[in-house]
Amino acid sequence: MFPTIDWSLILLELLITMILVVLVVLDLALPKDTKKDWLGILSLAGLFGLIGFWLTQRALVGTTFSGMFMMDSLAWFFKGFFLMAMVFVIAMTQQFFKSMRSRKNEFYLLLWLALLGMCLVASSADFLMLFIAIEILTISLYVMTAYLKSDKHSLEAGMKYLILGALSSGFFLYGISFLYGTTRSTHFEAIQGFVSSHAMAPMTAFALVLIFAAVGFKIAAVPFHWWVPDVYQGAPTPVTALLSVGSKAAGFVVLMRLFFGIFASWHGQWTLVLAALSAVTMCYGNLGAMFQTNIKRLLGYSSIGHAGYLLMGAAAGSALGASAINFYLLGYLFTNLGAFLVIVLFFISSKSDEIKNYAGLVKRSPLLACTLLLALVSLAGVPPLAGFFGKFILLMATVKSGLLWLAFIAVVNIVISLYYYLMVAKRIYVDAPHTTSIIPVSRPMRLLLGIAIVGMIGIGIFQGPFLDVAMTAVKGMYFLPK
Amino acid sequence: MNMPAFFFCIFAAILIFASLAVVFARNPLYNVLSLVLAIFCLSSLFMLLEAFFVGIILLLVYAGAVLVFFLFVVMLLNLNAPTFTTTEQSRFRLWGWLFGLAFLSETFLAIKSFLAAEVTQPSSIRGTIETIGQILFTDYLLPFELTSLLLLIAIFGIVSLAKGAMGTGAKAGENQ
Numbered sequence: 321m322f323p324t325i326d327w328s329l330i331l332l333e334l335l336i337t338m339i340l341v342v343l344v345v346l347d348l349a350l351p352k353d354t355k356k357d358w359l360g361i362l363s364l365a366g367l368f369g370l371i372g373f374w375l376t377q378r379a380l381v382g383t384t385f386s387g388m389f390m391m392d393s394l395a396w397f398f399k400g401f402f403l404m405a406m407v408f409v410i411a412m413t414q415q416f417f418k419s420m421r422s423r424k425n426e427f428y429l430l431l432w433l434a435l436l437g438m439c440l441v442a443s444s445a446d447f448l449m450l451f452i453a454i455e456i457l458t459i460s461l462y463v464m465t466a467y468l469k470s471d472k473h474s475l476e477a478g479m480k481y482l483i484l485g486a487l488s489s490g491f492f493l494y495g496i497s498f499l500y501g502t503t504r505s506t507h508f509e510a511i512q513g514f515v516s517s518h519a520m521a522p523m524t525a526f527a528l529v530l531i532f533a534a535v536g537f538k539i540a541a542v543p544f545h546w547w548v549p550d551v552y553q554g555a556p557t558p559v560t561a562l563l564s565v566g567s568k569a570a571g572f573v574v575l576m577r578l579f580f581g582i583f584a585s586w587h588g589q590w591t592l593v594l595a596a597l598s599a600v601t602m603c604y605g606n607l608g609a610m611f612q613t614n615i616k617r618l619l620g621y622s623s624i625g626h627a628g629y630l631l632m633g634a635a636a637g638s639a640l641g642a643s644a645i646n647f648y649l650l651g652y653l654f655t656n657l658g659a660f661l662v663i664v665l666f667f668i669s670s671k672s673d674e675i676k677n678y679a680g681l682v683k684r685s686p687l688l689a690c691t692l693l694l695a696l697v698s699l700a701g702v703p704p705l706a707g708f709f710g711k712f713i714l715l716m717a718t719v720k721s722g723l724l725w726l727a728f729i730a731v732v733n734i735v736i737s738l739y740y741y742l743m744v745a746k747r748i749y750v751d752a753p754h755t756t757s758i759i760p761v762s763r764p765m766r767l768l769l770g771i772a773i774v775g776m777i778g779i780g781i782f783q784g785p786f787l788d789v790a791m792t793a794v795k796g797m798y799f800l801p802k
Numbered sequence: 803m804n805m806p807a808f809f810f811c812i813f814a815a816i817l818i819f820a821s822l823a824v825v826f827a828r829n830p831l832y833n834v835l836s837l838v839l840a841i842f843c844l845s846s847l848f849m850l851l852e853a854f855f856v857g858i859i860l861l862l863v864y865a866g867a868v869l870v871f872f873l874f875v876v877m878l879l880n881l882n883a884p885t886f887t888t889t890e891q892s893r894f895r896l897w898g899w900l901f902g903l904a905f906l907s908e909t910f911l912a913i914k915s916f917l918a919a920e921v922t923q924p925s926s927i928r929g930t931i932e933t934i935g936q937i938l939f940t941d942y943l944l945p946f947e948l949t950s951l952l953l954l955i956a957i958f959g960i961v962s963l964a965k966g967a968m969g970t971g972a973k974a975g976e977n978q
Contacts (some may be wrong), residue, residue, distance in 0.1 A: 322940055337951075385944040426962040433955050440948070452945045456952055463959035498912065526912035 326384040329391045332374060332399060333439055339366045340432045347425045359428045360414040367410065371403050381796075383445055387507055390445035397646060397793035398442040398573050401653060405566045406435050408657040411768050412558040412664045427467060434460040434562065441570045447496045447506040450574065454492070454538070457570060458485050461563065465555040477554025484547045488537035495530030498523055508582055516585040528583060528590070535578065538571030539627045542601040549608070552620030557667060560616055561660035564623045569649050572630060579634050580642050580797040587637050594635040595726050602628025602733045610740045615663055616673050618740065619656070622699060625737060626652060629711060632718045632726060641717035642797060646790035647783075648714055651698070651706025654775030659695035661769060662688045669759045675744055680753025687761055689748045691769045696741040698776045701734050706779035713787075806850050813850070817843035830876045834869060841865040853929035 327334070343359055350358060374396075383390040410431060417424040437457030444450035462485060466478020500506055502523050503514040515524075536544035552560050579590065605625025612618040633645035663673065665688060670677055682689035698705035711734060718727045761769070779786050820843060823836035841864045848857035938946045 323943065386941040388942070388944045423962055423965065426958055429958055430955065430962075433951060433958075436951065446945075448942065449945045449948075452948045452952070456948065456955065459952060459959070460955050463955065463963065466963060469963065501916065522915040523912045526908055529908075 323384075323386040326382060329380060329382050329384045330389055330443075332370065332377060333436060333443070335370060335373065336432065336436045336439065339363075339370075340429065340436070343425075343429055343432065347429065357414055357424065359425045360410060363410045363428050363432070364407065367403060367407050371400070371407075374400050374403055387509070388446045388449045389440075389443050391443060392796045393793045394573065394576065394796065395442040397789065398569060399439050401569055401649065402435060402438040402442070402566055405562070405569070405653055405657060406431065408661060408768065408772075409558050409562045409566070411764070412561060412661055415668055415765065416556060416558050416664050418668065423467075427464065430460045430464050431558075431562070434464070434566070438566055438570045442573045444577075445508050447499070447508070447511075451489075451492060451496065454534075454570075454574075455489065457567065458489070458538075461485075461559065461567060464559045464562075465551060467556055467559070471554070473550075473554035474556065475554075477551040480547050481551045481555075484537065488534045488544065491530045492534035495527045495534070498527035498530065502527070508577065512582045512584075515583055520586050520589050525589070528578075531578065535571050535574050536597075539568050539575065539630070540624050541597055541627045541631060542604045542624065545601070545604070545624050545627075548624055549617050549620045552623070553614055553617040553673075557616065557660060557664045557673075560619075561657055561664075564619065564660070565653055565656050568623065568627065569653075572645060572649065575634055576642060576645065576794070576797065579637070580794065584797075591635055591637055591721075591723075594631055595723050598628050598631035598635050599726055599729045600628075601625070601631060602730060604628075606733045606736045606740075609737070612740070613675055614673050615675050615678065615744070618675065618744070619659065619663075622737065622741075623656075625733065626699070628733070629714055629730060632714050632723075632730060635723060635726065636717040636721040638717055638721055639791070639794060639797075640713065640720060642794040643787070643791040644710070644713040644717045646793050647787055648710035650786055650790065651710045651776070651779045654772050654779065655695050655698040655705075655707055658691050658769065658772030658776060659699070661765070661772060662692040662695070665761060665765060666759065669757075675747060677754065678744065678747050679751035681748040681759075683753050684755075684757065685759040685761060687766060687769060688759060691773055692748060693745050694773055694776055696745055698780070700738045700741040702738075704777065704780045706776050709780055709783050810847065810850055813843045813846045817847070831873070834872045834876055837872075838865050838869045841869065848929075851929075855929050855931050855934050 339362075343362065346359060346362070377391070377396060377399075380391045380396065381393070410428070413424070413427060413431065417427060434457050437453055437455075437460065440453035441450065441457060444453050462478060462482045465481050466475055468474035496506060499511060502521065503511045505511055505514070518524075533544055537547075540548045552563065555563065579594070583590065602625050605621050605623070605628055609618050609621035609625065612621060630645050630648055633641040633648070635641070636644075666678070666681070667673060678692075681692070694705065698707035701707045701711040703709075711730075715727045715730060718724075718730070817840055820836045820840035824833050824840060827833050827836060841860060845857040845860040845865070848854075848860060
């Protein structure tokens, strides 16, 4: 039987694909020597249009394509998240590739494909579908990571990411096959039904471990984090930004679907494992970040640390924990992308990512210095910024679920992280600059930096509406009664 | 022992030895050739499970196309075994053995527990092209269509990474 298809559910993905096709045609049709960056401008315009359309999709719930594709509040939340992240990433790309005229266009196309992949990950309702969606995201990221062919580090990063990514895809497939072997289905709902009526068997536990390995690779959790520092440092900065926000969030959607959906009834078995992983991950990330001299590498380690904080929410296993993950990611979006935007703008004028070259940035560009300071302080979790309140509810959820020791480790880690974030801040504000040349910041970039600042402070001060959004996003999920 | 079980044992034994040879053979040429053999045995196992289509595809695509391509690369580029320093190698070896054994024992435990559970006969649906085609174009329509985008990414990737690679490197590529 041919399935009946409800096109309205999948309209956002269809629009993304249509824009992609238009951009492909334009890439071919535009004269080679055109000065204007048409693809970049159209990409941004398209994204704003899509965000407007996304707002109308809020109440949409349902499944289509024989249950392969589902739309619910969680998917809606994360699709908006990905669209907003992509606005920043595309703006960064426009700046970063200014000197490269001919190869820039393909980069936009790959970014759009990555966006499509992320949106599909959020909407997958079947493991087979999820696998294809994750591959669309990851394979386009492999290409983008190795994009700077003349740069040895970029090639090395691409190679590392490819090999470890392929390994994690292998784990994922192996896990799915074991799960299929026991439950005879790849569909989320069917597996959830099986899980709720059976005790955990070695076979399913093994499958869960394998699938978690693949998700852990995406969110950069220890012990699947080996690729992070090198890839973050070597990849073109817009890709690093996408990896640290978009790809990580995509991993967390899957994580939430696994632990707050499919495997929710085995809550008791995985809570401690997740809590232990969370503790190890945040310690590793924060201790590793202390000795870094490259800002992208530092943010790489800090991104491992943040994966650890976010895993606390999953370990808590409660509705509060799940909404804390969403809220934290929302703050992390503006904070981290603000930081990466500064890194891109700084790199264009000084061709360096070394922290020592950031000395005296405040005298060269007060706006860049201010944004970077706010971002670092928000990442560390200082009130009244977004990072503070996010950490606060994550800790609250952890304590409420009885994991007091985990909350304690997290607090120690937050103190450690203050050290290395403030060391960078000291370089920017206290140290004398090597050169006094002003770093030019164009008007659109100023606007975007402003949005990042408003996001960081706004989410930190007016938490209410954002917390509401984060909470409604997890309404459809399953939590265990206390 | 009935006929399928007999063939299963033969092919599975060859498969294990071929896979070990893939890892342990020194000469890259033998690595690839043993992989071809392994794929051939694997496809036979699929045939025994009545998954004819998967078996044929495995044979055609992997053994026929991908691995022959590998073979060409290995032969044309005259690759030698990668050189590690001894300390590096022994460190990798240790971790490799450790994780490998842990993984193997875990797999063994999982499969052992499964053997005790009820084992159902393969369903009456046969893995022919017809049935697979029908499932692909009905239930699995969306994932099937999305694989076309994966191919698109592969094309973009090859074009953008290989563009200008023949010249003097990236400079030539960027200024085209």
